[in-house]
Amino acid sequence: MESSQYWLVVRNSSMAFKQLFILLFVLFFWSSCSNEVKTPKEVKQLDQIENQAHIIWYWEDTFSQFEKFKLKQWIKSTLEATEKMLGVYPFTIHCTFHLSDADHPVPFGKTSRKKGVNEVHFYVNPSFELIDYEKDYTAQHELSHLSIPFINRDNLWFSEGYATYLSRLILVDQGYYAADKFDSLYFHKISDYPGVFNSSTATFTQVMDSLMEHHYYSHIYFGGSSFFYQVDKQLQLNDQSLSEVIRAYQKQNRLTDKRLPHVLASFDEISKSSYFTDMYAVYCNKTAAESLSLFFK
Ligand SMILES: [Zn+2]
Missing domain, CATH: 1.20.5 (Single alpha-helices involved in coiled-coils or other helix-helix interfaces)
Known part of the structure; x- marks a missing residue:
């Protein structure tokens, strides 16, 4: 050639x-x-989500436009349901997505409220359907955390119990969790572990400390949620509810309270009762068996 x-x-x-x-x-x-957004209606919806000042979106890893659309839809509808239950949050939410290859739509979530910036982070596998994210409890749980200030780790049972109880309440309201299973969930999670929760020598908080040492987080979450279950029942006997108190709290002291005693005092003030501080004193000073007697009758 x-x-x-x-x-x-x-x-x-x-x-x-x-x-x-x-x-x-x-x-x-x-x-x-x-694979991306196709119809003008979907484009308009995406624009509306993008322009919503209440949430600022961050993408820690690479997601397709379609995945971003789906994940934003999920958080937007969950925040709507959360705010319907807990009141409109008086701050902007900074929402960050991280990529996960776990075989679960949302393997992990976390919140941060450092320097008054309210952040929520979700680790997601973006290959699932929108309904799979919506039925998962993680977003309801993490967004519920933001309705009160950061509670220090010594009272992890309080903050995790709070988000655990409220996330189930929101899921029931959304129709993703059966209302008649709600009560039995708490009785089942607590009364099925008498060896853990029915101590006649250790206080409830001492039991929680011991569970923390052994990393029994599930017991801490549901043990802590018993506090809110019991206070909610007391409020309901008085024609009030925990969610009503928290809704009022968003308009009153959410941005000024700093610590757990402030939150308890605010909740008491709003409910015109001493249910919250009284129940907290019981959980700190009485035995676990006495604190949780409702579940062992
Ligand atoms: Zn949590």
Whole structure:
């Protein structure tokens, strides 16, 4: 082969390669677009979500436009349900998504309220359907945390019990959890572990400390939620409810309270009772068996 012919072949094959490359690029672009938002209605919805000042979105890893749309829909509908139950939050929520390859729609979530910035983080596997995220409790749980200030780790049972109780309440209201199972969930989670929760020597908080040492978080979450279950029952006997108190709290002291005693005092003030501080004193000073006697009758 002569050199001029050789270069012609090379040039022709390089042009063919270029055309193939362009074709592949167009095909790739078209296929990725076909996965994205398509109808004008969906585009409008996405714009509305984007322009919602109440949530600022952050993407720690790479997500497709379609995945972003789906995840935003999920958080938007969950926040609506949360605020319907707990009142409109008087602050902007900073929502960050992280990629996870776990075989679960939301394997992990966390919140942060450092320097008055209310953050919520979700680790998600973006391959699930929207309904799978909505029925999962993680967003209801994390968003519920934000309705009160940060409670220090010594009182982890309080803050986790709070979010555990409220997330189930929201799920019931959303129709994702059966109302008649709500009470039995708490009785089941507590009364099925008499060895843990029925101590006649240790106080409730001492039991929680011991569970913390052994990393029995599930028991801490449901043990802590018993506090809110019991206070809610007391409020209901007085034609009030815990969610009503928390809704009023968003308008009153949410942005000024700093510590747990402030929150308890505010809740008492709103409910015109001493249920919250009284129950807290019981959980700190009485035995677990006495604190949780309702569940062992
Ligand atoms: Zn939590």
